[in-house]
Amino acid sequence: MAPVESYHMIGLMSGTSGDGLDLAYCEFRLEEEKWTYELISYDTIPFPEALEKNLKGAHLLNGLELSLLDVLFGKWMGEKVKFFVSGKKIKVDAIASHGHTVFHQPDKGLTLQIGNGWALHKAAGLPVINDFRTLDVQLGGQGAPLVPIGDRLLFSAYDYCINLGGIANVSMEFAGLRLAFDICPFNLLLNHYANRKGMPFDKDGELARQGKLLPEVLKKLNNLNYYYIQGSKSLGREDLDPFFEILEEEKHEIADILHTLVQHYAIQLQLSLKPIPERKAKVLITGGGAFNTFFVETLNQVLGESFSILSPSIELINYKEALIFAFLGVLRLRGENNCLYTVTGASRDNCGGTVYGL
Known part of the structure; x- marks a missing residue:
């Protein structure tokens, strides 16, 4: 029997929504060619007000300002990890950091996630793996999404x-291949409009629930060019202008905009999922949107009886992406592919990530 291999990792995720740093301490075990995981400890660390403002506006900074923010953010993450590790008295093999996406334009060979690796390494005193997307982009891929290799090996x-x-x-798996793509915006737009009402987000989707459907807006959203792209595709913050043009074309109540976005998202998810003939398809939903009760109810109605939406633990909802980035770090340390060409459209599978301190 082959020996069990074990890795203790910290995964860091700063999502596009920009609301804080997710930190997940995980153990991954490889036994008889099968991976298992344990989400041992976790935390979400709010960004200080000035840092949050700079991260959300990072795409507007000049070169020097962006470079300084890159180092500052890396150091800040490292300090938070060091405090977490010392407080828990835990063993850590390495940190795997997604970083904070500033630009994502794979058609131009560009994807940029800030959170300087050397600054993070020196502040934390631990090895670091970051910059998981650039290699794939240089191989002609979208550099996204990266989570599917974790879905295949950990959530089959x-x-x-x-x-x-x-x-x-x-x-998803299809004909022995892993397929994945960005479906549509989600909290980037929902939170933007909730912010206009002085709310950080629309808790439980209650404001959206109070709104009414804007049929013409829904029709225009569903006909956006992005939804006609076949094959690998990804969305970034800079791709939202066509959505804003439709939503801002006329003056609408915020509740009506949120209600219409929820309906739009549910329709686009339904178009992306195919029923399984012999049984109900099992659907795992994670991320902050899983707490949007109105959206989940709407999605259930739109999907119908052919699908079963399964509710994971609150911890998994919140920390699945950070956990999987920790797993991507394990694969990078092992020199194994952590990015799938069937997902990103790159010329081949690849092992992305830059290693610091090993």
Whole structure:
């Protein structure tokens, strides 16, 4: 019998929504060619007000300002990890950090996640793996999504894995291949309009529930060019202008905009999922959007009886992406592919990530 291999990792995730740093301390075990995981400890660390403002506006900074923010953010993350590790008195093999996405334009060979690796390494005193996307982009891929390799190896019990973060994306197996893509925006737009009402987000989707459907707006949203792209595709913050043009074309009540977005998202998810003939398809939903009760109810109605939406633990909803980035770090340390060409459209599978301190 082959020996059990074990890795203790910290995964860091700063999502597109920009609301804080998710930190997940995990153990991954490889036994008889099968991976298992344990989410041991976790925390979400709010960004200080000035840092949050700079991160959300990072795409507007000049070169020097962005470079300084890159180092500052890396150091800040490292300090938070060091405090977490010392407080828990835990053993850590390495940190795997997604970083904070500033630009994502794979058609131009560009994807940029800040959170300087050397600054993070020196502040934390631990090895670091970051910059998971650039290699794939240079191989002609989208550099996204990266989570599907984790879905395949850690969450194979589910037919569809959906993450509802700043962007909604899906991962699935089809004819022996892993397929995945960004479906539509999600919290990036919902939170933007909730902010206009002085709310950080629309808790439980209650404001959206109070609104009414804007049929013409819904029709225009569903006809956006993005939804006609075939194959690998991804969305970034800079791709939202067409959505804003439609939503801002006329003056609407915020509740009506949120209600219409919820309906739009549910329709786009339904179009992305195919029923399984012999049984109900199992759907795992994680990310902040899983707490949007009105959206989940709407999605249940739109999907119908052919699908079963399964509710994981609150911890998994909140920390699945951070956990999987920790797992991507394990694969990088092992020199194994952690990015799938069937998902990103790259010329081949690849092992992305830059290592610091090993």
